[in-house]
Amino acid sequence: MATDIPDIVIGRLPIYLRELTRLAEEGEQTTTSSHELGQRLGISSAQIRKDLSHFGEFGKQGTGYHIGYLVEQLSDILRLSSEWDVAVVGAGFLGHALANFNGFLDRGFRIACIFDNDPRKVGETMGGLIVLPDSDLEKVIKRKQIKVAILAIPPHVAQQMTDRLVKAGVKALLSYAPIHLTVPEGVQVSYSDPVIQLQRMTYYL
Amino acid sequence: MATDIPDIVIGRLPIYLRELTRLAEEGEQTTTSSHELGQRLGISSAQIRKDLSHFGEFGKQGTGYHIGYLVEQLSDILRLSSEWDVAVVGAGFLGHALANFNGFLDRGFRIACIFDNDPRKVGETMGGLIVLPDSDLEKVIKRKQIKVAILAIPPHVAQQMTDRLVKAGVKALLSYAPIHLTVPEGVQVSYSDPVIQLQRMTYYL
C-alpha cells in the first residue's frame, strides 16, 4: 500500500483535495459522489474511484463520500496534516509574488524564509519576511530543518543553488528556472515554466 | 501526420526545443544525438527518437541531429515561427512578475497588454506596459487578434474572466488560478498551481 502506487495517481490527489475543499467551503452538502467530483474536474468517475481505492475504502454505496472525512484522509495521505516550512530562493519579481501569495498557508505550506544574492535586496521586507543573504542559506535551512524549497532564480545559477539546497537537506524542489535539474535519488523535483506550457498549446492553434 | 499524434508527445517537444536552444547557445557543437539529449533531460534516447519520428526524419545515422535544423523544425511544428501576442489578466504581484519576465520574447511570445479590474492599478506602468481597465478587455483582444492569455487573478473571478476571454477570441489559456476551468471544445487550457505541485511531492517525503 506504499511504493507501488503509480505517480500519476498521486498527481491527481491534490486536485481532488482542492475541489473537495472548495465543496466544503460552499457548504451546501456534506457528501459528494465520484460522479459529481468528476463532473466538476473533467475526470471520469471510474478513475476517481479507482484512484481512491489504492488507499482504502472511503465511500459508502448509495451515498458517496463524506466530504470532510475524505479531505482529512487525503490530507493525511499527502502528509499535509502539519505545515511544511518552505524556503524561497530568489527575491526578484517572482520571489516577491510568492512571498506575498496567501494561498499557501491553508493548504499545508508556510513560506519560512527568502534568500537573494543581491546585497541591494537583502534586508528588504517581502510578505512579512526579511530577505536574507544567500550566504545564510545552509545555516537557516539546517536550523529550521527545511525540506521544501522554491527556486525563483535565473537558469545559470539554478543547478548550483539546487546542489547547495540538497546538501543542506532539502528533499523537494519546485523550480521556476527554465532548465532541467539533476538531483540525487530521493529528492523530488517539479518544474514550472510558463513558456513550455504556452508552447504546448500553440501546437493546436 | 496531424491529429493522431499523442498529446503526451506534443508536451515533450517544448522541452526538447529548450534544451536544443541551450546546446546551440553553448556553441560547442553543431550536432547532437538522441542519447546526449536524453542524458541532459533524464529521458531515454528511444523515446526522443520515437517522438521525433512522428513528424518526419530529422536525423542522420552515425551523426545524429543537426542542432540548428532541429530547432527550426520543432519551432515550425509548435507554430513558433512568428511571435504570439499574449494578454495578461491581473496586475497583482504575479501579473507584475509576468509583465517583467523577459524570457518570453525569444521563445515565441510577447506580452501585448495587461488588464486589471482595480481602478487604483489601472494606468500604472508594468514591464513597459500600461495597465488597462478590464472593461477594455474585449475591445483590445479583438483589435489585436490575441489568441493567447495568461490568468493571474483570484479563483472566484477566474471562470467569468475565462468566459469573456474565450468569447473575445482567445484560444489558449494559461491559468494560475487554483480552480478547474470549463471551456468550449477547441480552446486549450493549461494550469499552474504551485501548491498542487508541492503537495504532489510531499507524498514522497
Add this chain to the structure above:
DNA sequence: CTATCATTGTGAAATCTTACACGAAAGGTG
C-alpha cells in the same frame, strides 16, 4: 576499398493507464 563504429528510425513486446460493467451494499418509499 573494406572494416569498424555510431546512430537513426521503427516494428514488436512489455508495461502502464484508463474505461467498462457489474455485484454488492446502503438508503428511501410505501
Add this chain to the structure above:
DNA sequence: CACCTTTCGTGTAAGATTTCACAATGATAG
C-alpha cells in the same frame, strides 16, 4: 418487508505509452 435507486469498489478488457532490439545507413580510418 419488498422494491427501487444510487453509488461504491474492483476484476477484466481495452487502449496508450514506453522500452527493446535490430536492420539500415552514414562517417571514419587505415
